[in-house]
Amino acid sequence: MSAEQAHQILETAERILRDGAVCDRCLGRQFGWLSTDSSNQERGRSVKLVLSMQADQELKSGNADRGRELVALLASEGMFQPAKILAERNAVEYSQMTECRLCTIDGTSVFDRIPDIAERALEKIRDIEYDTFLAGCKVDPRLADAEDELRAKFNILYGETLKSDFNRALGKQLLEHIEKSVEFKHPDVVVVYDMAADKIRLQISPIFIYGRYRKLMRGIPQSRWDCKACGGKGCELCNGTGRKYPDSISEYIGIPMQNAAKGSQFKFHAAGREDIDVLMLGEGRPFVVEISRPMIRSLDLDAIAKEINEHSKGKVEVHSLAMSDREAGRLLQERSSENVKEYEALIRTEQPVDDEKLRLIEERFRDCTVEQRTPTRVAHRRADKIRMKHVYEVKLEKLDDKTVKALFKVQGGTYVKELISGDDGRTHPSIAEILGSPAKCIELNVTAIYDVIPDHNA
Ligand SMILES: [Zn+2]
Ligand SMILES: [Zn+2]
Structure with missing residues (x-):
């Protein structure tokens, strides 16, 4: 780094502070992609420290006005303890600021809320089975605006976003309490903290179960068929059932699976469909059941197959159940007109x-x-x-x-x-x-x- 570039960092930092109060972490984050193996806190503190040393030098070398002004800036907008001591020693007046404009909501920094957020998240996630997770957040729009404005105004090219900084910090905190691993691509669960609402939401990834079904009785539609007259509400025509047909293959298969996984709902994807009056014999038709928000991910598929086959005996039969993925379900449907x-x-x-x-x-x-x-x-x-x-x-x-x-x-x-x-x-x-x-x-x-x-x- 050239002297000029070093000077640029200090100059940018000083201008950011002149614009309003910023904590160590948020200042350091504006240079987050510069120098690895360091924290934003450390970056911000280092920059403030160098600026304080500069100020002290100015005070000692006779350029007192510039020195006093810089000390006051660091002690007030910088909220920097070493600068406050310098200010008191040199009888420089400064204002007591406590709220960083880039991370404070209702008087506290979102970063200071992390231990509490993590505790609440752990409470929520406790009854859910998962192996991998990811921490995420919805940034308070006010803070997002402040950050955007600052980045544009000071031409910040190497800054990390508040979102990324926060997610990493929350993830780290959660890892201290749970023995799971962080997964970026396909985590089982995403813990999402909504900053403005101070609420935690869990995004639970669906699970997919592959299998093949045989249909042994005519008159059963593949998917639930609602009464056309009432649209499923129940009317005279459908005897209040809301349905044109009382049962369906997807329900015979999907409901026991959803119950076993304690999911919120299921979707049935199949390689085509037979007419209601057509049987599906032989090795059966491939399908994938997608279960939303499962509380349980490791399922006893043999037991589920047995339950389905007993409950829908003589009507529907399943075999070859196996855990699968979204891609398999998509391919089944996509290729069903080619097989x-x-x-x-x-x-x-x-x-x-x-x-x-x-x-x-x-x-x-x-x-x-x-x-x-x-x-x-x-x-x-x-x-x-x-x-x-x-x-x-x-x-x-x-x-x-x-x-x-x-x-x-x-x-x-x-x-x-x-x-x-x-x-x-x-x-x-x-x-x-x-x-x-x-x-x-x-x-x-x-x-x-x-x-x-x-x-x-x-
Ligand atoms: Zn801050
Ligand atoms: Zn009806």
């Missing part, structure tokens, strides 16, 4: 079918692309557009004259019922189209979904 799905269906035809026709259909649907305009039955909730879907394979077996058993292997997102019926020409080609007479899906089951994300238990 491969297998179905078994029962088809009823209007005209008797013969084996030759069935072989022709199988041939036509070997590795082909079908055009599907949004089906009439879902047009109310999905954009009307044409989707191109890949059909890998169709296998047909005649059960009687007008009944055919079918196996489909298709790209995720293919409307299988419409692939059979043609949906009045909206799906092309279709089984009905090639048959040359109407055909209808009377029963449908999903039998396999090839997961595109790695199966945690594979």
Whole structure:
């Protein structure tokens, strides 16, 4: 550092003090990114000390006016004890200031409040299970404004912010009482202190549980389905239940998980969904349950699976539960229209079918692309557009004259019922189209979904 730069620091510090009272820590923070292995307190105190020595030198060397003025500044706005002694010895008058303008709220420095804040935070966090945490804060807008103004006015380039200084100090204090580690990227809990409101908030990160479900009974929607007439409040139409269907797969799975984790709510993310009248068989459909504000993070997943399977016996079954993350849930949904799905269906035809026709259909649907305009039955909730879907394979077996058993292997997102019926020409080609007479899906089951994300238990 050149003499000029050193001089700049002292000059800036002096100008900051002339602008109003500043404590050691807040003064030092304005030079927080200069010199490591030091504290802001130490930086501020050092600068004030050098300035006091300068003042003393001026007093002793005959430049008394300048010396007296600087001593008064350091003793009053600087609130600096060595300067106060100098002032008294040299009969320099100064005013007793106690409030730093950069960190004081209601008469006390936010930094002095830290032991109390930490104690209150520990009380709040006591019943929560977590391994990692982070301290954070919402800076009092008045202090934030004062800091911004000061940084602009004195062209502060190497200053640390009050927020960063405070967070570090609070984190340090908390670490003295708890044997956890600080984690910046994905902490389990963030302790947030709101300076202006003097309130502590806990941000608890959600947990994510992966699994696969099988649906064994028709008539259960994947997610909770509220009564349209009353919007869930309960009316005559829904017998006061507020619901169109009494249960859902997401609730059979999510509620026991939420209870086990003592969370506030849950979200169900799945790799697509089957219609309400369609079964999900085979290895089941991958899903991720997100639980908000869990008090418990280490869960006995085997016990939870058992509970779900017992409670929803004959309806829904889960397996392969594993702790997961947000990314997995996002990928499940994102890729569900790209993965491969297998179905078994029962088809009823209007005209008797013969084996030759069935072989022709199988041939036509070997590795082909079908055009599907949004089906009439879902047009109310999905954009009307044409989707191109890949059909890998169709296998047909005649059960009687007008009944055919079918196996489909298709790209995720293919409307299988419409692939059979043609949906009045909206799906092309279709089984009905090639048959040359109407055909209808009377029963449908999903039998396999090839997961595109790695199966945690594979
Ligand atoms: Zn301060
Ligand atoms: Zn209703």
